[in-house]
Amino acid sequence: MSNIKSRFRRCNQFEVAWFNCPDHVFPKHSHDEFVIGTNLTGRETVTLDRRSFEAMNDQLTLYNPGQVQSSHASSDEWSFISIYLQSTDFAKLASLEENVMFEKPAPASAYLSKTLAAFVSRVLEGSISEDALNLELGDILHDLFLVSGTKLPHIHQPSEAQMNAVAEQLLDQISEPPHIADIASRYGISAVALVRTFKKSFGLPPYEWLNAKRINFARQKLRHGQPLSKVAHDLGYADQPHFNRRFKAATGLTPAAFQQMK
Numbered sequence: 579m580s581n582i583k584s585r586f587r588r589c590n591q592f593e594v595a596w597f598n599c600p601d602h603v604f605p606k607h608s609h610d611e612f613v614i615g616t617n618l619t620g621r622e623t624v625t626l627d628r629r630s631f632e633a634m635n636d637q638l639t640l641y642n643p644g645q646v647q648s649s650h651a652s653s654d655e656w657s658f659i660s661i662y663l664q665s666t667d668f669a670k671l672a673s674l675e676e677n678v679m680f681e682k683p684a685p686a687s688a689y690l691s692k693t694l695a696a697f698v699s700r701v702l703e704g705s706i707s708e709d710a711l712n713l714e715l716g717d718i719l720h721d722l723f724l725v726s727g728t729k730l731p732h733i734h735q736p737s738e739a740q741m742n743a744v745a746e747q748l749l750d751q752i753s754e755p756p757h758i759a760d761i762a763s764r765y766g767i768s769a770v771a772l773v774r775t776f777k778k779s780f781g782l783p784p785y786e787w788l789n790a791k792r793i794n795f796a797r798q799k800l801r802h803g804q805p806l807s808k809v810a811h812d813l814g815y816a817d818q819p820h821f822n823r824r825f826k827a828a829t830g831l832t833p834a835a836f837q838q839m840k
Contacts, residue, residue, distance in 0.1 A: 581599070581601060581602075582597065582598075582599040582602050583597070583598040583599065583755070584596060584597045584598070584599070585702055586703055587702055587704065589708050589711065589712075589750045590702065591663070591667040591670065591671060591708075591712060592661055592662060592663045592667060592671070592715060593662040593663075594659065594660070594661050594662075594698045594701045594702065595659065595660045595662070595698075596657070596658075596659050596698060596702065597657060597658055597659075597660070597742060598656070598657040599657075600620060600653070600654060600655050600656040600657075600809060601651070601781070602650070602651075602694075603649075603650040603787040604647075604648055604649045604650065604668040605648055606625075606646055606647070606648045607646070607647065607648070608644055608645060608646050608647065609641065609644075609645075609662065609771040610641075610643050610644065610664075611643055611662050611663055611664045611665065611668075612642060612643060612662070612663045612664075612665070612668050612680075613639075613660055613661070613662055614638070614640055614641075614660065614661040614662075614663070614694065614722065615638070615639045615658055615659060615660040615661070616636065616637065616638050616658060616659060616690075616691040616694050616695060616799075617633055617634065617635050617636065617637060617642075617657070617658045617691075617693075618635070618657045618658055618659065618695060619634060619635060619656065619657045620651055620652075620653040620654070620655040620656035620657065621633065621634050621635060621651070621652045621653045621656070622649045622650065622651055622652060622656060622658070623649065623650055623651075624639065624647065624649045624683075624684070625647065625649070626641065626645055626683050627645055627646055627647075628646075628709070630651055631683075631684055633649075634682055634686075634692040636686075636688045636692070636723070636751075637684055637685075637686055637691065638684060638685050638686070638687055638694070638722070639683060639684055639689060640680040640681060640683055640684070640685070640722060641680075642679045642680055643665055643838060645683075647768065653811045659694065659695055659698040661694070661698065661715070663699075663743045664685070668719070670755065671712055671715055671769035671770075672716050672719040672720060672723075672770060672837055673714040673769065673770040673771065674719075674723075674730065675727070678723065678728060678730070679728065680722070680723065680726040680728060681726050681727040681728045682725075682727050683726075684724045685715060685725045685726050685727070687725045690718070690721055690722060690725060693718060693721075694718065696720060697711075697715065698712060700753075704761060704836060705786075705823075708714075709757060709758070709759075710785045713758055713770075713773050713783065713785070714730065714767065714773075714783065716773065717770060717772075717773050717777070717783065719776055720770060720774065726765045735771060735775055736765060736767050736771060736772055736776075738777045738779060739824065740765050740767075741775055741776050741779040741780070742779075744761055744765075744772065744776060744784065745776075745780065745787070745801045745808070747761065748784060748787075748788045748791075749791065752788065752791070752792065752795070752813060752814055753811075753812060753814035754814060755785070755788055755814065758772060758773065758784055769806070770781055770825050772784070789828075790828075792813045792814070792824075792831065793824070793825060793828045794823075796809055796813055796825060796833065797829075797836065799812070799813075800836055801837075802835055805836070806821070806833050806834060806837070808819065809821070809833065810833075821833060
């Protein structure tokens with residue numbers, strides 16, 4: 579019997595899984611959803627719709643609903659991650675029509691492979707809101723379609739002035755940031771288009787950019803001796819432990835240790 583190690587998490591609009599199973603053989607089967615994956619270690623031999631190929635380490639595997647597939651390791655080690663999305667949820671997250679499909683099943687992109695692996699890791703950790711994860715995944719899906727050769731319909735791109743206005747709104751509501759979908763609706767654009775354009779303008783997606791700003795503001799407030807609890811509350815952290823974790827992850831110090839520095 580093969581030894582399978584795995585982790586799963588089900589979110590409202592997608593599921594993720596991590597597998598380590600070099601001895602396991604996945605027999606012929608199909609999914610009624612999209613399955614997006616990448617190998618973390620090792621290689622696999624895949625048969626997809628009667629055609630076989632070898633998926634290397636860091637290679638993408640993009641399966642459309644209904645495709646018949648089977649796979650097994652072709653190396654001594656084999657671990658991989660997968661993301662599962664129903665067609666309707668896929669379309670909502672990517673702001674695309676439901677009939678869009680991947681053209682190439684196994685494009686090579688080390689960058690997107692690492693991006694997918696990092697995304698699944700964050701999902702499994704459970705430390706990021708589903709709204710933020712949905713936006714991140716919607717952005718990733720567009721890049722996956724492009725690398726697979728799928729031609730996407732033209733999406734209206736927001737202006738630089740609109741992105742500056744979005745940044746100002748996020749800062750104005752830093753203690754209770756609005757949903758990106760609500761901001762996008764205000765400007766008549768999709769949430770995915772907003773996130774992608776914002777990232778081009780500011781270097782980070784909206785929520786990540788706002789979190790970086792929060793840390794910078796927290797540093798300023800701590801230097802001026804403001805109480806830790808007030809800093810956490812004013813900047814919208816759920817509680818003091820949440821503030822401590824985020825601040826230490828960004829600076830290497832707890833807020834208290836940072837404030838005591840001379």
